[in-house]
Amino acid sequence: MRTLSEHIMDIVQNSVRAGATLIEVIVEESKKNDLCELTITDNGCGMNDSQLHDAANPFFTSRKTRKVGLGLPLLKQNAETAEGELKIDSGIGEGTSITATFGLSHIDKPPMGDVWETLYQLWLSYPKIELAYRHKTDIGEFELGSGDLKEVLGDVSLQQKEIRNGIIELIKTNLNEIEATI
Amino acid sequence: MTKIKSLADLRKMKEEVQSKIRLRENSENAGQVVQIKVGMATCGIASGAKETMRFFVEQLEQEAIDAVVTQTGCMGYCYAEPTVEVTLPDKEPVVFGYVGKEKVHEIIDVYIKRGELIDGIIPVNFKTIDE
Numbered sequence: 001m002r003t004l005s006e007h008i009m010d011i012v013q014n015s016v017r018a019g020a021t022l023i024e025v026i027v028e029e030s031k032k033n034d035l036c037e038l039t040i041t042d043n044g045c046g047m048n049d050s051q052l053h054d055a056a057n058p059f060f061t062s063r064k065t066r067k068v069g070l071g072l073p074l075l076k077q078n079a080e081t082a083e084g085e086l087k088i089d090s091g092i093g094e095g096t097s098i099t100a101t102f103g104l105s106h107i108d109k110p111p112m113g114d115v116w117e118t119l120y121q122l123w124l125s126y127p128k129i130e131l132a133y134r135h136k137t138d139i140g141e142f143e144l145g146s147g148d149l150k151e152v153l154g155d156v157s158l159q160q161k162e163i164r165n166g167i168i169e170l171i172k173t174n175l176n177e178i179e180a181t182i
Numbered sequence: 183m184t185k186i187k188s189l190a191d192l193r194k195m196k197e198e199v200q201s202k203i204r205l206r207e208n209s210e211n212a213g214q215v216v217q218i219k220v221g222m223a224t225c226g227i228a229s230g231a232k233e234t235m236r237f238f239v240e241q242l243e244q245e246a247i248d249a250v251v252t253q254t255g256c257m258g259y260c261y262a263e264p265t266v267e268v269t270l271p272d273k274e275p276v277v278f279g280y281v282g283k284e285k286v287h288e289i290i291d292v293y294i295k296r297g298e299l300i301d302g303i304i305p306v307n308f309k310t311i312d313e
Binding site: 005010017066069071074114117118122124125148151152153156159161162163166167169170174 | 191199225228244252
C-alpha cells in the first residue's frame, strides 16, 4: 500500500464486513512528538481471542474466496518499518479498534495520500453506515461525518459532479488549514 | 467558485445547483439503472481500484449516464485486479478484469452505451449458447 489513504480504505472494508453501523477514522499527527497515529474503530461483530491472535497473520482470513488476508499484515509491516506498531483490540459483540503508529518524519512512513477521495468513495458506497473522519494536528482539528453530509445535502446523489467536488474541496481546504501532512 | 470551507458553504453550493440535482436512487428503480461495482479489497486497492472507481464516477457523470457506482469486497479474481462488475438494466452482471483508465473508457463507450461485449471479461457462470 503506497499511502495511508489506501490502508484506511482497506481496513474500513473489514469493519463493513463485520456489520458495523458506526466507523470512526481518526488521524492524529504531532510534529512535537514526531508521531502519526491512525485509529479505526467500529461497532461490528468483533473477534474472539483466537481470531484476534491471528488477525495480523497473512495466512489467516475470515473470507472464503481465498486463503490469505493481507490488509492488517501490510499495515503492521508499514507501521513497524516506520518505527511504530499496530495494536488491535477486539471482543465479540464489542467491536474492533485498530491503532497504527508511525514516526511522522520517518522516511518509511507512507504519505497520507488522497484521503478525500477515499472518504468520498466510502460515503458513496455505504450510505447506511455512519462513517466519521477526524484529523488532528498541533494546529487544529477537522471533523466530518456522514451524519453532517446527510444533514446538509439531504437525499442528493453524491455522484453529482458539483456535490462530489464540493465535498472533496471541503476536506482539502480544511486539511490545508490545520497543516495536515499530506 | 468560492472556496468551500465549512458545511454552511457546502449547503449554499447545494442550493445553488438545486435545479440540476437528482435524488439518490431508491431501491424501487434499482433495476433500471446501470450498476457498477468496483472490487475494493486489499488486492484491488493495491492495484489502483480507487483510481478506477474515480474514473467511472467522473466519466459517467460527464456522459450523463444514469448509473450507480459502488464498491464491493473481494470477488475472488485477485490476479486480474482491478475488477469491475457491470450490470446493465435487465441483463446479467458481467465482470471485467484489468480495468485501468483506458478500459473504463472502453467499457462505457462500447458495453454500456452500445451493449457490445468486449475483451477482458472474466466468465462467472458456465452457461453455453445452447441454454
